Amino acid sequence: MIKYIGSKRRLVPVLGELLTRAEARSALDLFTGTTRVAQEWKRRGAHVTAVDSARYAAVLADCFIATDAGDVDLGALREVFAHLDRLPGKDGYVTETFSRRARYFQEANAQRIDAVRDAIEREWASHPWRPVLLAGLLLAADRVDSTTGVQMAYLKQWSPRSYQPLELKPPELLGGPGASVHGDATKAVGDLPAVDLAYLDPPYNQHRYAGNYHVWETLVAWDSPEHYGVACKRIGLRGEEGASVFNRRREAPAAMASLVESLKAEVAVISGSDEGWIPVGDLADMASRFGTVQVLAFESKRYVGAQIGIYDLRGRRVGRPGRARNTEYLVVAGPAEVVSRMCAGYPRSEVAAV
Numbered sequence: 001m002i003k004y005i006g007s008k009r010r011l012v013p014v015l016g017e018l019l020t021r022a023e024a025r026s027a028l029d030l031f032t033g034t035t036r037v038a039q040e041w042k043r044r045g046a047h048v049t050a051v052d053s054a055r056y057a058a059v060l061a062d063c064f065i066a067t068d069a070g071d072v073d074l075g076a077l078r079e080v081f082a083h084l085d086r087l088p089g090k091d092g093y094v095t096e097t098f099s100r101r102a103r104y105f106q107e108a109n110a111q112r113i114d115a116v117r118d119a120i121e122r123e124w125a126s127h128p129w130r131p132v133l134l135a136g137l138l139l140a141a142d143r144v145d146s147t148t149g150v151q152m153a154y155l156k157q158w159s160p161r162s163y164q165p166l167e168l169k170p171p172e173l174l175g176g177p178g179a180s181v182h183g184d185a186t187k188a189v190g191d192l193p194a195v196d197l198a199y200l201d202p203p204y205n206q207h208r209y210a211g212n213y214h215v216w217e218t219l220v221a222w223d224s225p226e227h228y229g230v231a232c233k234r235i236g237l238r239g240e241e242g243a244s245v246f247n248r249r250r251e252a253p254a255a256m257a258s259l260v261e262s263l264k265a266e267v268a269v270i271s272g273s274d275e276g277w278i279p280v281g282d283l284a285d286m287a288s289r290f291g292t293v294q295v296l297a298f299e300s301k302r303y304v305g306a307q308i309g310i311y312d313l314r315g316r317r318v319g320r321p322g323r324a325r326n327t328e329y330l331v332v333a334g335p336a337e338v339v340s341r342m343c344a345g346y347p348r349s350e351v352a353a354v
């Protein structure tokens, strides 16, 4: 999976277990990001609908959640990837922008990304495998990038992994049906299906995901945007592109309350953090409409950029090092007996239980 700030990698086993204990057969992952939570739930047999406003996240959801491996000729798919992997590199937007101007990829890899992305556009633009091929390209590019995991800067010295050749291989597709929705959760919620379990993991601060992962946005959009700054971000990010109400401190709490209110679910799980703008006690209050609320608390190591600071090309620090650890919360709400079964044995927060 791609490196992703705010990804629930460490909590995936817990979230998987919560689904199983809730005996949920249908689930909603409203801010799906990498789709790793949705994937875990699909693996456990649930029908999952994965929602996200970022273009690359929608591609990942189309690939891992909406595509049923049982419907795919995996041999033929392997051949397509082998063909893409053999394509000779060529100069293009990625080479010029993300290797020569900025330094996210070594030149030979950037040229191959250009060649593969052009081939997908030329030959697969309206094929059902488009998201699978694009996801394969995103994952391959992520394995050879030269960042700390966000694309607001790149490393002063090339990362060791950037010297590896780009390797295109089929993503590990999961069997079974699922759905993907590309859009703003606050707008899409009215049209989403009623589910057994809904999970909300919105952004916690002002940084837009479309900006943090602008290289992935551009790889998916393939629109050769004008760019700005040392990081070569998409020009639209100076305006409203990728803006989310959850990146606006004053508006985020009301947006969250209204979203929680609109959910059609028996059980809700909401992610929070001791660094988030919405206090976990407030999240617990919002969730109380589902019934009983328990708050689980997990200590977690913060992402590496937050610990060492982030430096620009000239070696100047552009991000301050912060605390090494934080606490992540899971607010679990629903009928009393279901919540008590789900939460048994997990560490409870002293912050709030309604």
Ligand SMILES: C[S@@+](CC[C@H](N)C(=O)[O-])C[C@H]1O[C@@H](n2cnc3c(N)ncnc32)[C@H](O)[C@@H]1O
Pocket: 004, 005, 006, 007, 008, 009, 030, 031, 032, 033, 034, 035, 036, 037, 051, 052, 053, 054, 057, 183, 184, 185, 186, 201, 202, 203, 204, 209, 210, 244, 245, 246
């Ligand atoms: C904390 S991350 C989710 C991480 C995810 N649970 C994972 O494990 O990979 C928040 C996600 O919310 C998405 N997002 C931000 N605002 C949104 C909105 N209004 N509607 C839908 N998705 C949004 C971002 O693109 C980002 O992927």
